[in-house]
Amino acid sequence: MEANITLENVNKYYGKKHALKDVTMEIPKGMFGLLGRNGAGKTTLMKILATLHSATDGKVTVCGVNIKDRAAIRSMTGYLPQDFSMYGNMGVYEAMDYLGTLSGLSKRERKERIPELLERVNLMNNHKTKVKAMSGGMRRRLGIAQAILNNPKVLIVDEPTAGLDPEERVRFRNLLCEIAEDRIVILSTHIVGDIEATCENIAILDEGTIKYNGTVEDMLKRAEGKIFTADVSKLELESIKKDYIVTGMLSHGSHADVRFVANEKPFEGAEQAEPNVEDAYLYMMDGKDVK
16 A cells, blocks of 8 residues: 555635645655644645545545545544544543544453553553643643554644643654654644654645645755844844844844845845754745845
8 A cells, every 4th residue: 555645736615715726745654744824724734634624626645545535544544633622521541442432443452552552652640630630731642642543554633732831842743753653644833843853854835835845955955045144233133124034033232143034145244054944944935035
């Protein structure tokens, strides 16, 4: 069976709103990042891949299976939505056991698989904790456990680290990387750091259109020679913010170290810098027409 997802000229309309516009790309095995602003169409695309929504037109295949075969797709797909919630009054193990029953797992399969998964997401010591008493990070980890209960070939995760503290975010990203060793994991996010830490291949979605599809390394190369730093006064900083895309700044007294996008050296004192993923992302999104 093919270990990839392909989308060909996928469109999605909600009434007159054109949410996805001729989306064509291939998603390989491993961690794949889908990056874009809020409202870019990421969740719509995730829901189509999870068979929760249907594309208006276009073709989607998941591991060689047409997306129209919903039963087959759902049997091989795990999904963690952005607004994930579970049965608040149930304990962690109880909720997993109930979901396993709904998924058709036998009692023996549930007895073997649930402790293994709770151990993997570091929740075994909380197996009796009620879901409503868990922290946000714990709930996200429980969400991953339920999403891979059926050992799916594809895991779709929508905005999983939003609202998590830095320690939980790192733990969650590491967990996703482990899971991606033997399956396709699609990580949809607007947090560039999550992509930088986990993904080799990415797509950037903007207003329903694919603006970039390729490797992180290639995206960084495209931004080479376009990122500059300078030590400027607060007065100069306001002018730079009007004329250029500022990707970072650090104030110190009456001056600031500013990092920004420009097509060529803009003024004396500006120095070229190696782009990071956030620089490259902002360049791909907005930087093609900068000075």
